[in-house]
Amino acid sequence: MANSPEMRASDVDRDRVAAILREHTAQGRITMEEFNERLEELYKSKTYGELARLTADLPDVDLRHRQVAKPDPAPAAVRGGMHPGMRAAWGAWAAASGINWVIWLIVSVASTHVIYPWPLWVMGPWGVILLMSTVFGDSRRR
Incomplete structure (x- = not known):
């Protein structure tokens, strides 16, 4: 049975529309102010028709197939770099050593x-x- 605009929407339906609005905000189609306004209206909505009006001016987004940032396959040590914390520790050691040698020299x-x-x-x-x-x-x- 198809969802008619007069049918009551569930919390799951509202959450799905909220996710779609978040995705459009992330992609820059709507501003944070518009997002907040639409979100406020979203949680006041009772029917599918009211939910549809919130996204009527936006293109369809398939949240199941959205692009995800690819994780870096190689850790810092494999790339030839040093862990940032270790690099900071060596920097502190070098600074303290340098200051002590200058004091000794003076x-x-x-x-x-x-x-x-x-x-x-x-x-x-x-x-x-x-x-x-x-x-x-x-x-x-x-």
């Missing part, structure tokens, strides 16, 4: 003799831990 020059290279104790253990994490760490995202 103190050595100001005291007119070379003092013990204490920045090695800052950058050494931290660098070893980072190196182990980079080499043996899990390349998958958790």
Whole structure:
């Protein structure tokens, strides 16, 4: 039996029209303001005819066959890159090490003799831990 415009619509029918309106908003056919107005009218609608008026000026959209963004098949490690978190950790290590060496250099020059290279104790253990994490760490995202 065909749905006549006077027949009462169900919540499932309203949800289907809401999904269609969301898709048209995502594609740029209607603005967010229009989407909100239509959504408000949608949930006030009682019949198929009222639902049909909400999408009458829009082309048909088949939600079952809509294009989905393809996921990136290769993780960052396979592409030759480094995980962004690991890259940030190495950047922090390099910045802290650089600052410590500059402080050591200024103190050595100001005291007119070379003092013990204490920045090695800052950058050494931290660098070893980072190196182990980079080499043996899990390349998958958790």
